[in-house]
């Protein structure tokens with residue numbers, strides 16, 4: 001296991017504040033232990049019997065991934081802003097992920113993150129555990145039946161190039177989305193007429209207790225930038241937020257998901273790899289012209305309202321260039337908010353609120369955010 005921590009100049013962990021001497025000793029012991037080989041596969045029911053009450057117990061249960069405490073989420077979100085994750089884990093593979101999950105208390109809040117390209121973590125950070133799948137679950141293969149199996153940590157650009165390399169067409173649009181397959185499944189991400197779930201034959205999910213399950217698209221309600229398990233309808237915090245309208249408390253992404261995507265089997269037409277590669281190049285060139293890619297951002301902040309474009313409405317209201325602290329409505333694309341330097345999550349969120357209220361006042365259209373905003377407000381400032 002690889003434990004990383006923020007340290008002060010004396011080499012002491014910065015994150016000891018508030019920890020009991022027992023927990024402190026536990027952490028020091030773990031750092032000394034170093035790497036311990038995990039079993040090839042873990043039965044969570046067995047592991048559960050030895051589950052320990054403290055969330056720090058996983059430290060001694062054979063993890064092979066990277067565990068850290070008080071991890072700045074600004075390192076893992078494309079806005080490069082926001083608070084810390086109390087605990088943060090990047091597994092090595094599915095077995096390791098299962099070990100981690102089995103070791104957590106059942107009520108530990110869990111947030112799954114890919115490339116953080118659609119995510120704002122408030123400055124007060126997130127309690128519980130954040131699970132980083134980017135750089136972790138990265139298997140990618142063509143199966144005998146012709147389907148492409150990709151794990152949740154695979155970035156869109158890699159998936160698009162892999163499909164082209166294997167003579168598939170229809171996957172090019174993934175190259176324009178700077179997210180992981182897991183995040184793209186969760187968001188039904190898409191562009192230029194393509195959408196993630198158009199290509200899904202089956203998904204592979206992992207439950208909080210480490211069980212692997214395969215599900216079909218029929219088990220989900222799939223919409224424009226939204227995906228919900230049919231049995232969960234009406235329960236998602238996100239849905240409640242939608243009904244209640246924008247408010248600080250309801251505008252939350254699911255923070256404690258019961259299961260999450262770890263892979264998918266995708267189907268694409270047979271095509272010409274060379275043509276697909278050319279289309280990827282063209283698509284990326286188009287994005288460079290139309291999007292403010294040189295500054296940290298999270299893509300489109302708001303969903304397009306039916307029959308219109310959020311960017312058009314925002315621009316019409318004279319909001320291009322409007323700034324709060326280090327957050328600015330992009331001059332290049334009005335539905336993007338860019339971090340022009342040291343923006344706090346509060347700067348970004350306040351600008352989102354300002355844009356939303358202004359557009360509603362001037363046009364009567366209530367915009368719905370596409371980005372997920374999670375976590376606590378900073379106590380000061």
Ligand SMILES: Cc1cc2nc3c(=O)[nH]c(=O)nc-3n(C[C@H](O)[C@H](O)[C@H](O)COP(=O)(O)OP(=O)(O)OC[C@H]3O[C@@H](n4cnc5c(N)ncnc54)[C@H](O)[C@@H]3O)c2cc1C
Pocket residue numbers: 078111112113114115116117118119133152176177178179180181182183184185186187188189190191225253254259260261262291293297298299300372
């Ligand atoms: C420059 C730029 C351009 C963009 N263009 C587009 C575009 O054209 N089309 C588009 O749709 N989006 C676009 N986006 C937004 C973003 O890339 C997508 O929403 C993408 O799907 C997010 O993937 P991610 O891995 O970064 O997810 P994250 O931002 O890490 O997470 C987003 C949400 O998905 C959840 N999640 C992440 N992984 C999993 C998982 N494995 N299982 C379950 N839930 C999970 C998270 O908990 C969170 O609620 C753009 C973003 C940027 C910065």
